[in-house]
Amino acid sequence: DARVTQTPRHKVTEMGQEVTMRCQPILGHNTVFWYRQTMMQGLELLAYFRNRAPLDDSGMPKDRFSAEMPDATLATLKIQPSEPRDSAVYFCASGLEGLNQPQHFGDGTRLSIL
Amino acid sequence: GESVGLHLPTLSVQEGDNSIINCAYSNSASDYFIWYKQESGKGPQFIIDIRSNMDKRQGQRVTVLLNKTVKHLSLQIAATQPGDSAVYFCAENRMDTGRRALTFGSGTRLQVQP
Numbered sequence: 001d002a003r004v005t006q007t008p009r010h011k012v013t014e015m016g017q018e019v020t021m022r023c024q025p026i027l028g029h030n031t032v033f034w035y036r037q038t039m040m041q042g043l044e045l046l047a048y049f050r051n052r053a054p055l056d057d058s059g060m061p062k063d064r065f066s067a068e069m070p071d072a073t074l075a076t077l078k079i080q081p082s083e084p085r086d087s088a089v090y091f092c093a094s095g096l097e098g099l100n101q102p103q104h105f106g107d108g109t110r111l112s113i114l
Numbered sequence: 115g116e117s118v119g120l121h122l123p124t125l126s127v128q129e130g131d132n133s134i135i136n137c138a139y140s141n142s143a144s145d146y147f148i149w150y151k152q153e154s155g156k157g158p159q160f161i162i163d164i165r166s167n168m169d170k171r172q173g174q175r176v177t178v179l180l181n182k183t184v185k186h187l188s189l190q191i192a193a194t195q196p197g198d199s200a201v202y203f204c205a206e207n208r209m210d211t212g213r214r215a216l217t218f219g220s221g222t223r224l225q226v227q228p
Contacts, residue, residue, distance in 0.1 A: 004157075010169050033215055043203065043218040044160070056215060090167035091157050100146040100207070103216060 002026045004106035006092050012112045018080040021109045023092030024073055032075045033093040033103060034060075034067055043091070049075065050097055082113045126225040133191040135222045137204035146207040149178060149189045151224065153200045161189070161202075169177060191224075199226045 005024040013019060025032050034046040047057040047067040057067060064083070069075045079086055089110050093103040127133045139147070141167035145166040162173045164180050164187075171178050177190040187204050201223050205216040 042220050045215045045217075048215045092156075100163070102148050102160045102163050104160060105150075107155070107157045 002104075004092055004104055006090075006096050006108055009107065010110045010112075013082060014114050015083055016081045017113075018078065019082045019086075019113075021077045021090050021092075021111070023075040023077075023094075023106060025075060025092070025094030026104055027073075027100060029094035029096055029104075030037035030072075031095045031097050032069060032101075033095075034075070034077050035091040035093065035105075039101050039107070046077070046090075054079045073110065082111075084113045087111055087113050096103060120176060123220070124223045124225065126227060127194050128227050129194060129196060130216065131179075133189075133194045133198070133224060133226075135189045135191075135202050135204075135224065137187040137189075137219055139187065139206050140187060141206070141208055142182070144184065144206040144208050145182060147178070147187050148205045148207075149176075149187075150203045150218075151198075151200045152221070160202060194224075194226050195227060196226045199224055222227055 004026055007022045011019060030051050032049040032113055036041050036046055037043050044059055046060040048055050049069050052069040066078045089108040091105050091108045093105045095101050095103040123194045148163040149161040152158045162176050162178050164171045164178045169180050175192045179188045191198055201221045203208050203218050203221045207216055
């Protein structure tokens with residue numbers, strides 16, 4: 001089965017460091033989503049791309065977070081500088097644009113900021 | 115604000131019994147609903163979806179029921195197995211926002227007792 005691939009699976013770093021998370025969407029999918037999952041907030045949307053163009057990043061702290069799609073096979077989420085409150089599991093999902101299409105998730109990057 | 119929510123945070127059932135997981139939504143403009151299953155250390159996995167022009171949809175051992183009158187969604191799992199133990203999320207797509215990103219409920223943990 002085709003899968004969304006995320007790297008790294010785990011990341012531990014000190015506050016202030018730059019963190020880059022990568023996602024390879026399912027081939028042919030033209031929408032990509034970044035979500036963050038915490039115990040307190042559950043699954044929250046951070047950013048949403050269609051055909052590599054950002055459509056919605058209202059859920060993302062603009063001062064330290066940035067999301068890009070350098071090409072159709074790679075999406076990145078960067079945090080600079082990282083803070084302990086950024087500790088969470090970050091999920092990437094991809095799907096086909098169109099009404100009523102399910103998103104398919106990767107297995108996430110578990111980020112710990114010390 | 116309007117959101118998707120779940121009535122029961124934890125559901126414990128005996129192996130072989132049927133399980134019913136419930137979800138309430140508040141936005142009558144929502145037109146698409148998805149159930150996801152999330153196992154420990156993994157991303158949400160698509161189970162089944164339903165469109166607002168339907169009130170029932172069946173898959174393999176799973177059935178989703180949609181009651182638009184009371185804005186209620188349920189997931190029924192027949193002959194529950196230990197492998198069904200996970201957290202289950204309902205998610206909705208809100209047409210009024212024009213976005214294709216999903217809004218997730220807080221999740222229900224299903225525990226299957228052998």
